[in-house]
Amino acid sequence: MDDVTRRTLLHGAGASLAAAGFIQEAMARVAAFGPDDPYDLVVRGGEVIDPSQNLRGRRDIGIRNAMIAAVEREIAPQRGTQTLDAAGQLVLPGLIDFHAHVLHGGGIGLSGDELVPYTGTTTYVSAGDAGVGSFSAFKRAVIAQSRTRILAFLHISSIGLSGFPVGEMLNIDHARVDAAAKMLAENPDVLLGMKVRETLDVVGQNGLEPLKRAIAATERSGVEGARVMCHIGNAPGDLSALLDLLRPGDVLTHAYSGAGNNTVVNGRVLDAALAAKRRGVLIDVGHGGGSFDYTVCEAALQQGFTPDIISSDVHAVSVNTPGKPFLPWVMSKFLNLGVPLEHVVAMATINPATAIGRVPRLGTLQVGAPADLSIVALVEGPVDFVDTRQNQRKGERHIKPVQTVKAGRPFGRPYPQPFAWP
Numbered sequence: 001m002d003d004v005t006r007r008t009l010l011h012g013a014g015a016s017l018a019a020a021g022f023i024q025e026a027m028a029r030v031a032a033f034g035p036d037d038p039y040d041l042v043v044r045g046g047e048v049i050d051p052s053q054n055l056r057g058r059r060d061i062g063i064r065n066a067m068i069a070a071v072e073r074e075i076a077p078q079r080g081t082q083t084l085d086a087a088g089q090l091v092l093p094g095l096i097d098f099h100a101h102v103l104h105g106g107g108i109g110l111s112g113d114e115l116v117p118y119t120g121t122t123t124y125v126s127a128g129d130a131g132v133g134s135f136s137a138f139k140r141a142v143i144a145q146s147r148t149r150i151l152a153f154l155h156i157s158s159i160g161l162s163g164f165p166v167g168e169m170l171n172i173d174h175a176r177v178d179a180a181a182k183m184l185a186e187n188p189d190v191l192l193g194m195k196v197r198e199t200l201d202v203v204g205q206n207g208l209e210p211l212k213r214a215i216a217a218t219e220r221s222g223v224e225g226a227r228v229m230c231h232i233g234n235a236p237g238d239l240s241a242l243l244d245l246l247r248p249g250d251v252l253t254h255a256y257s258g259a260g261n262n263t264v265v266n267g268r269v270l271d272a273a274l275a276a277k278r279r280g281v282l283i284d285v286g287h288g289g290g291s292f293d294y295t296v297c298e299a300a301l302q303q304g305f306t307p308d309i310i311s312s313d314v315h316a317v318s319v320n321t322p323g324k325p326f327l328p329w330v331m332s333k334f335l336n337l338g339v340p341l342e343h344v345v346a347m348a349t350i351n352p353a354t355a356i357g358r359v360p361r362l363g364t365l366q367v368g369a370p371a372d373l374s375i376v377a378l379v380e381g382p383v384d385f386v387d388t389r390q391n392q393r394k395g396e397r398h399i400k401p402v403q404t405v406k407a408g409r410p411f412g413r414p415y416p417q418p419f420a421w422p
């Protein structure tokens with residue numbers, strides 16, 4: 001497991017209190033049932049991979065009241081009010097996409113729920129779709145309506161990504177530190193920190209000032225553990241100077257971009273990038289439509305600049321590009337680059353869950369965890385991949401979403417009790 005899983009994550013007092021209550025409530029619910037009571041849903045026959053507990057093997061999973069209630073070698077089918085047959089499939093903790101764009105109806109976001117058949121994802125992190133001018137609408141009109149769980153980084157630009165493709169940071173006056181800090185402090189249930197895009201066409205003459213203001217907003221918020229997610233691409237100026245600003249726990253996204261000013265130069269990973277990883281900056285993939293270059297990634301993997309988190313950067317523009325930035329497809333690219341399956345799964349479950357740090361037992365299939373599951377097929381056979389710079393690679397297998405369960409309820413059939421035919 002990577003360093004993210006070892007880090008002790010702190011969060012605000014409000015979040016801690018909320019978490020403590022949530023755990024007590026969950027334990028009470030599990031304890032209230034007798035040993036012969038039925039499960040709402042039993043997922044049977046699958047091969048469970050749960051890196052959070054070093055578990056890989058055939059297991060049945062019993063779900064009751066939206067929680068994992070049992071993980072056993074065999075649960076009789078009659079013990080489930082409903083069952084899902086996962087024979088021949090992999091059963092994973094619900095996938096977490098740490099860099100996605102799900103503020104639909106405003107900017108480049110898509111509906112996380114509509115994406116589920118392609119993503120198998122139960123938790124999305126919005127990477128700065130909203131800024132202080134749009135976050136409240138996002139929270140009330142989108143997040144509150146979503147079946148999939150949504151957390152978010154607040155954009156340091158108050159207009160968020162609503163002005164795409166016009167750079168949201170061309171006018172530095174949109175980066176309002178006090179307003180952003182206040183919004184972080186008011187929304188510890190959803191907000192993980194600040195997002196900033198440090199690309200020349202986004203920031204213009206403003207250089208690293210947007211990043212500095214994003215960092216200042218997290219500090220001024222008083223929220224312990226608030227992070228900055230920093231996008232790179234054609235970064236303004238010296239990329240090493242940018243990397244040196246990132247603090248332990250901050251997130252470098254598009255780490256393997258080949259858009260210019262890359263983390264790998266002449267085949268060598270920048271010293272500043274390796275130093276950032278060593279001090280605990282989280283390395284995030286953020287594939288997207290223009291931010292994943294095999295030649296960068298391959299050199300980086302060889303030299304130890306490995307990802308902590310695999311994410312898609314799926315949005316309305318990237319979604320139709322040939323690199324197919326869907327989380328299972330991006331995971332498949334790393335699998336075919338030689339990263340072991342368990343590590344690939346960890347980088348889309350327990351690692352981002354640990355970075356989120358405010359939803360108890362997120363990213364695991366332990367008893368008492370939220371009943372979020374991604375059932376996927378590992379499809380053997382030749383497969384063609386392409387990055388965002390027309391580099392092609394052959395692969396041997398890929399991960400394909402089959403069925404997704406959120407809070408104990410499958411997307412699609414079987415429709416849940418009490419109104420459905422069993």
Ligand SMILES: [Zn+2]
Nearest residue numbers: 099127288313
């Ligand atoms: Zn993005």
